[in-house]
Amino acid sequence: MAQFAVYLNTNESSRKMYPYLLDVQSPLLDSLDTRIVIPLAQKALFRNREIKYLTPSLTIKGVAYLVLTPQMAAIHKKNLGDFVQDCSHARQDILASIDFLITGF
Structure with missing residues (x-):
């Protein structure tokens, strides 16, 4: 599985x-049954509630989404839906948001 890949959310209650x-999990740990993921939500739903450095923005199919780093969680990899797109171009911002969540810097 590719790090920084975006997948469809298959969970009916949250999708x-x-x-x-x-x-966001390293591909070195592909043998694990779980993946660390961060949910994405439409940026338009969070007007003026973005947190600089913590919730970076990504564009998926022409729509802006926030990376909701505070909601990062582990899920079973069988619960990942179809691959949507690669976001490795935003690697630095994504990793910075995780670092900010953990260290505050």
């Missing part, structure tokens, strides 16, 4: 709010 999941 309306969070249609996509961003896989």
Whole structure:
């Protein structure tokens, strides 16, 4: 599995709010049954509630989404839906948001 890949959210109870999941786990750990993911939600739903450095923005199919780093979680990899797109171009911002969540810097 590719780090920084975006997948469809297959969870019926959360996919309306969070249609996509961003896989942030290292591919060195592909043998694990779980993946660390961050949900993505439409930026338009979070007007003026973005947190600089913590919730970077990604564009998926022409729509802006926030990376909701504070909601990062582990899920079973069988619960990842179809691959949508690669976001490795935003690697630095994504890793910075995780670092900010953990260290505050």
